[in-house]
Amino acid sequence: MKYSMKTSIIILTYNELQEGTIPCVESIYEHTNINDFDLIIVDNASKDATPKYLQGLKEKYHNVKIQLNSKNKGFPAGMNDGLKLAEGEFLVLLNNDILVTPDWLSSLLAPLITNPEIGLVGPISNNVGTEQRIDIEGLDKNNYVDYTREYLNRHKGEVFFTKRICFSCVALRRDVFEKIGFLDEKFGIGFYEDDDYCLRIQKADYKLAVTEGCFIYHQGSLSFDKANRDHGLKNELYLCKKHNFTWTGTVTAIAYLKKIKEDLLKYKSSHSDLDPNLEKVMVRLKGFEDYLIGLNKFEIKTRKRMKPTLFEKIKKIFSAPERFIRKQIFKKT
Template identity: 40%
Template sequence: MAERIGMRKVATALMTGLLTWLRGLPLPPWLRRRLSVIYRGAWFRPVRRLSQWPQVRETPPVKQLQLLADTQYPDYIIWGVIDWSFRHQRPQQLAQVLSASGRRVFYVSSTLKASNQPGFSIYPLNERGNLFEVQLHLSDPPSIYSTVPSSIQVAQLRYGLGELLLCTRPRAVVGIVHHPFWLDVAKAAPNSRMVYDCIDHHQGFSNTDAGILKLEQQLVLEAQATVFTSDRLAQQWGQTPSAQRTVIRNAADFGFFSRRPVSLFNDPQGRKIIGYYGAIAEWFDTELVSAIADAFAHHLVLLVGEDTTNARHKLRHHPNVQFTGEVSYSTLPSYLYAMDVCLLPFQVIPLTLATNPVKVYEYLSAGKPVVAIDLPETHQFGALIRRAQNPAEFIDGIAHALAEPPDEHRAARQAFAAAQSWEQRRDALLSVTEPQHVPREISVIVVTYNNLALTQACLASLTANAQAAALEIIVVDNGSSDGTPAFLDQWAKANGQVVILNADNRGFAAANNQGLAVATGDYFVLLNNDTQVTPGWADTLRRHLDRNPGIGLVGPVTNNIGNQAKIDLTYSLADMPDRACGYTYRHLGEWFVLPTLAFFCVMLRRSTYAQVGPLDEAFGCGFFEDDDYCRRVEQAGFFNACARDVFIHHHLSASFNLMDIDQRQALFDRNKAIYEKKWGTWIPHRYG
């Protein structure tokens, strides 16, 4: 281990020195881009991987993670656009305030860990033990900014996510996606709500691949909600349908930036300081800064941040311009409080027109005068900042700011910033990620006929699920004589659900049709009463339908059925949910075509049902009505599928087992004849 740490330090020092030297050279943009491609290529891969080995940090024991899962809140997985320690921005701020509210948060690093073994590494980030950084493993990790993951890479990353979920066992998951690269991984999380936090105009970055832009379009379509950091971003996606859309701007860590540090940056010449901190990148207006340096030759123009656009070389002839390079977030106030005027010298381009500048909130937290280029998102600050449309106005704004008394507007600026906190933004976000009133979009129809104990266990599993509030449960009883009607009447009143009591046994198809006729959801589930569901089952089945328009019917895997949906899983009913997770979390997002689904549990869209129609009641008490419906779904142009990431326990044929064996065989033969008259020779179900 010591040798590995030493190698990592040497590699890191070499790569840091090399990159610093290259960035300081006066290279033309085309050559700089070429060198960047070479650095990301195969020649530098071994050294780059060494330099990217994470610091040796203690991984929390699995038991600790599982204990923390006992919470009233869902877990948050933040699919990062940057590494946690790279630059402290909106994703990290949201992660911190969410964890401060008692929620458990896993921040997925944008840098994948090179490993031939898929999985994850996890590192604690706070003393409370509910904020973690996660690195997913990948055999040949790409850059998330310029590469669309292949299907093999998605499978490996999903495996790592599944292993994380096996350790953490969340009650439910909210995935906040900050970059489209993660889409096909993030959406595989079971019992989850996926929210796209759209923080940038990705088309404006020169290194964004066209495939990433296409993924972003898909992400906006598939996310249950989309959050935009600016009105301009929301307008750009105005023609794209989304379940929920809202603008939640950036904010300031007011407590951090409003405290004057003991030690400040010092200019040895004692000049007034005109300053900027942040990325000095392709959107930075170097020509404007050059004009400022000329106009204020006796002042220091201080630029704090990494220079990736060759600004240092372009401004080399200005002796009053000083670059610091990248500095840590913790030291920013020491530079900020040394500045007499703070700048936002951006070019007016599509990228910046859609930007809500977080640094302005931070400048105002310190009460500093601010001069900014006139961008749409700067108008919210009103007279608290000076806006300029050209270099002359910008220079005039700086002159007025330098002339104002130091404390003239400090209180007003800080009062505004104090009201724009990340805690306030978190509360706005929670209304999106954890809505109080969830519509009952999924209607579950359960047909009962005696077997009271099985019915009680089935309904208990439905209402115990965290998703129960989003389910409309309709129970149709076919004339049970074992106390089931009385129990159902009491159960329906206690749970606010629907019960239909038939005087006699109308059969499986007819009873299901009764339930379907009164269902109000956009998705229908036919569920046998001899089943027990697992956490997140309905939501995960629905996601398969949402993301695969060609699927007409989808069902789960199970322990007991006569076709390929059966898996080999040994458990007691007490540990069934735990054992089921052990299987489904290792098959996230997976499904396969299964022409004939058994109707112990199937889900379909309301629109599919409207096209195909009700079950055929000619099949009476049962047998072949499910085969028949599968053929009708195929006839309508769909296919049927089985989801490997949903498991439901099934006792199998509980109602049929109450029938006399000869009566049962006669019913089977009769219904087989009906089926074959419609569809030809019946192909028996098979296992495996």
Template identity: 40%
Template sequence: KTSIIILTYNELELTKKCLASIERYTDKDKIELIIVDNGSSDGTREYISNLPDVKVILNEKNLGFAKGCNQGIEAAGGENLLFLNNDTMVTKNWLTSMLRVLYHSEKAGMVGPVSNYVSGAQMIHDAYQSLDELESFAEAYCAREKHHTKRVLRLVGFCLLVKKSVIEDTGPFDEQFGYGSFEDDDLCLRALQKGYSLHIALDAFVHHHGHATFTANQDININQLYSENRQRFTEKWGTDFTYFTHPRPEIAELVPREAKRILDVG
């Protein structure tokens, strides 16, 4: 079973679209839904509290992405954990394709999909112009990329599938990163350090609205948060972040042991 952990902070309409897409494209018998609300004030708390067969955690204030995800981890009963932003919409075969990649080898530890709005190698440029085109685009694109994967050094946390055993080995998200940014990069490095490999399922497409939580919280200065968390990441790992996010093509194909040496995290 896969525990899908979704954090919410306002943006109720986006959350409804996300949940509707999961309902449409996911086998309910193979998942459990866990929603962690970080102090919404737009009716989100009342809405999710009335959803059937959903584990709900209500925080009185915004505890941040890392803390919220860690609460979800503690509540999860699945063998797999899937961290999913509430401003996403999944498409046909999304989870099946990602699980196939996650279990193609014992050392595969984390998998992400491709998307219209994400940094790094998971980005598909010029995907579509409107949501009306999403379903047809995703189906055609994923058919062309069926069973294709790409090994990488970094996956973005907007939609991140992880074996629960990997989290037990590496530890959960580092809560020093607060509201968000770089906690996913940090988790990726810890997974690499333990010898796990990271992969993109090229035949899994997830639409991402992007920065919805930050937009909904006017108290957060996203540029300042990014700068502060980048500094925390650099101080923790002693490595240049741009080198990590934009590796030379040949580096991405290296085994984790060699990647650790290059990134100086071993």
């Protein structure tokens, strides 16, 4: 699909120049028409050679804008800096550890162009915590273009709806952004600001969509260390309080099952003879779904009874190194 309105691609960087930023930028210029986008890169006070590289990038390409922050402002505030510089009719937020594929941009934007009810679109990926994830045997950062080509050709134009989209790569129209606003900077360094934005978009009566025809290779959270991940505990509680709901891990499992169920039903409707092995899967779907829904209700009930301080302690134990767990188990009372 061709389009005349320019896209602003916004990338936030913090160190990881060789591992993340350079391969990311090179993949964008290799697989994207330079006339279709402007590239906005905000650096959050990197200590490596990233600022120097970005200065050179700006001199090399006419469509590059950069902002060099004097301190690490975190993901939401850093991305907001980029959004303030953006002039495109379409906005793409992209992690610096992403590698794109041929025709990725046109495939990513197509649902936003054809369906005004869609407010946010994400691609499929190898490394993501939602049903956007697909696994292709043998795929890695060196062969991902070749290994995903047939899949993308077979499923070009296919879209499914969801409740959550990972912000490692996400696109929206300018009119949606102007209605929803910036990312919530109260999430600090990061984590759950994407879930917050997805909820805000849905409350504004827009749909979230994933396109099966766009794949991005995600190397995976190069910019977050363990200390920053601990900040996620606080953000999770803030998210739940802000939207008056209880966060559960089983929600993701239910979303996965919904996607699998939809695809199996599509297959069944287009085939008169059902494969016996597939039949054994389909007759157990309802039971599995009922089990997950019941587990989700139990999780919500348990979480509501748990005091925030206790909840934080339990999560810390399950995410901590082994030596911390041993200390918690064997410490004297």
